[in-house]
Amino acid sequence: MDLNISVELTSAKKQKPEIDQLSFGKYFTDHMFIMDYDAGKGWHDPRIIPYQPISLDPAAKVFHYGQTVFEGMKAYKTAEGRILMFRPYKNLQRLNRSNARLSIPALDENVIMEALRKLVLVDEEWIPDEQGTSLYIRPFVIATQATLGVSPSEQYHFMIILSPVGSYYAEGINPVSIFVESEYVRAVTGGVGNAKTGGNYAAGLKAQQEATDKGYSQVLWLDGVHRKYIEEVGSMNVFFKVGGKVITPALNGSILDGVTRDSVIQLLRYWDIEVEERAISINELVEAYRNGTLEEAFGTGTAAVISPIGELNWQGDKLALNEGRTGPLSAKIYDFMTGIQRGTLEDPFGWVVKL
Template sequence: MGLKITVERSTSPKQKPDTSNLVFGKHFTDHMFIMDYDAGQGWHDPRIIPYQPISLDPAAKVFHYGQTVFEGMKAYKTPGGPVLLFRPFKNLQRLNRSNTRLSIPSIDEDLAMEALKQLIKIDEDWIPTDEGTSLYIRPFVISTQATLGVSPSEQYSFMIILSPVGSYYAEGINPVSIFVESEYVRAVAGGVGNAKTGGNYAAGLKAQEEASGKGYSQVLWLDGVHRKYIEEVGSMNVFFKIDGKVVTPALNGSILDGVTRDSVIQVLKHWNIEVEERKLSIDELVEAYRKGTLEEAFGTGTAAVISPIGELNWQGDKMTLNEGRTGPLSEKVYEFMTGLQKGVVEDPFGWVVKL
């Protein structure tokens, strides 16, 4: 690594929230990590400091050209047990793939992992242990050079902040309702749909707003070219159980390569459940529903882990799945994945990292 991480402890610890009533992303721990980049010098000055606002010039490129990437991870702690991370290097590797796509200098993954471990250790007592809670980890990079020229920034900041969280969706593990989007487009192959960058999410806000106004939790995106092939839900990859097989859209350059997605595929194969990664059209899905072969659907992502889908709305037609209840496969995957992450079930894959 070469660089030494300095630590400045907070002298004014914050009051911790009620962990029995946590919402997602509203509270933040006492400390944060930050490291800077300057062209010609590279990444430098890695430090853990008290959580605080940051100061940026109004001309900083992040405000004007959206050169930014982020990741989402979680830490878990069972009462009296060690702190556990789930496949953290997989997230850091994806962060660097996003960096490459956005012309941001790569980050030393070993240094980032060491910073993450030290930061969590310092704020370990913020990790909630109530059912359905965890410590959410948000690493991110922003471009900070103060110039309005359209070119990659020559200055950046890499930061990590921590947030004790409850369920991402208000429904928790209960099924969510999804609106299938037919008007707006989020991403296309060749764009930045497979990078975890803010613009992808900004592009989805209008559709999400309209879906929420109709009573739906999230939007299911179709491809931006043909407007017929299923891609992903706004904050999750998506899986369908059709006639005994599990089908998920193949990675095509506009779908995020989800860590939870990859994990679920491996788990299903470990259970000898057939998984197909392929193109899946909305017409095929509707036909399967009409034939009674669409058995279940669920989303996967770091924030929600597993989120069963109880209803899909396609052009005004409502498809109720599994009578609006959590399906047996969704529940089995959820229990196994959360059990792995909390260290209460055996880890046959070597995914869990103990701090």
């Protein structure tokens, strides 16, 4: 399809929140992008319109069969007024992998990148520039065909909405506490655990709620077959520094291939820090804690970037890491990643894209 994206500007701009009011995903900008799909016609009618509710038939397949995928990205504004994005094509490639797993038609990544660029520039004034803030970008697809019956939809909406955000966690870069989940299962190999689809997150809500009630920020998921191998921390990939070496669970079909995860692995190797991608059991981790070789743990993801882990609760045992403080490696990674994302540090990898 061509790149002729129509633009309809709002006639009633919203009041922007103060910087100290920003949390995660609470406020939304003045405009959004939408594009339609019809079988036999393909993706068509790309347009930027005022942010508004959408109207769907009650029989739309997304409501009944969960055929939907999404992504999470960020735009940053530098002190010089440049607008930067971090590895956007990596996210769009993953979006299409998720589409394939959910039987959703592929999107032209160049078209979506142009739509994203135009939308961000239309709402440029919404990009906060304080340290720790950014413009969160949420592309997503929903199945809209109004018919019941378990089969892929023949109609879809692809949309992009934008939200100025502060820190994902109220703790910010300070360590969070994690509850190791041993009862519930999020995903198994062969399922949709490696796709960014709503069902994965719905499957985790019960465990997350119970962890929150116990005073924990997130859950650490174990594998769904053996219930012993570490997979993810809620909405993040996870890393452990053990005996000077960094270990992260290998991608096995049920773990999301995180863009930040991949970036951290590349960064550590650039720094000549040994990294292993392999299966790691909770028992191995507890043993490393007991013998004093578990030095740090942290989660990685677009929303939080780096989230140090200060405590793990495994079957009632509270494992305090690094005396509850942010470890030196976690801090170094965070400072470097956010530095290149915001344009204050040199990007040796060519990850940053200027809009």
